[in-house]
Amino acid sequence: MKSVGILGCGWLGKALAQNLIEQGVHVKGSCTSVAKATSLKYAGIKGYVIDLQSYKISGDLTFFDSIEALFICIPPKRGDKTFSLNQSLHHLFNQIPALLKTKILFTSSISVYGNQPGVLTEERKLQPETENAKVLVASEKLILDSSKNSVVIRLGGLIGDDRNPINSLYNKRITNPNGNINFISQKDAVEGLRALLISDAQGVFNLVTPHHPTRKDYYTFAAQKWGYIPPKFSEEEGVKKIVKGEKITHFTSFQYTVNNLLI
């Protein structure tokens, strides 16, 4: 793969771009402002401004020229309440039909499974509960129907050296203490996305670290690690749900490297 576009070069997209560049891939990255596009340039990424709105795409559409694969790493919602990701993707494919022949890799979320208890694989029926999850289900369908080459990646909660949910939870009562953690580290997310890019794998893949401590164990550990006072937990029974991310390891060369979230 010589040339790749990353639509939505934010926290995850930028780390992916840097990884691919290190492997000799020519990467174009998009964001929504000139200032951010310029900052991508300083990170060695060819930055473009592309802004998807529900019925209009603005920016430098040469971004889509001569790319062999396109990652779409845009969250389902933004501040502007009229934005609808699935509508804007529909509009994008109409405006740039060449994309239908391009390999498309779409980052979705395990929120599409909703709060079903048990062990969930890619085969599990979808039960989106939030508005965002419903938009993701519609976007996944659009992507999978648009191109045979497409890949949908359902990411667990993203964590990294500079990102952990404990930062927003530490002064709140944490719910569902006996429920399981379904996270993915930025490092493994990037490697998993790269493995899917270079493989012939198609369809849907969960990307979730294979260690699922309880929320109580994990957030007690995380508070200590990040220097917060021990968190408080609510007492309801909650939902026990484990999202399995093994399938990708059978279809690509990818293996999880973050196998213990409590160290």
Ligand SMILES: NC(=O)c1ccc[n+]([C@@H]2O[C@H](COP(=O)([O-])OP(=O)(O)OC[C@H]3O[C@@H](n4cnc5c(N)ncnc54)[C@H](OP(=O)(O)O)[C@@H]3O)[C@@H](O)[C@H]2O)c1
């Ligand atoms: N956060 C999680 O725990 C989690 C969990 C599961 C899945 N995911 C998925 O992972 C992917 C990456 O997440 P992230 O944390 O890297 O997100 P992020 O840091 O917010 O980056 C999002 C990127 O998309 C761009 N963008 C947003 N709205 C856009 C629009 N309407 N048109 C064009 N570009 C737009 C942003 O541009 P600007 O930089 O200019 O704003 C930014 O470059 C997303 O698909 C998200 O749904 C996240």
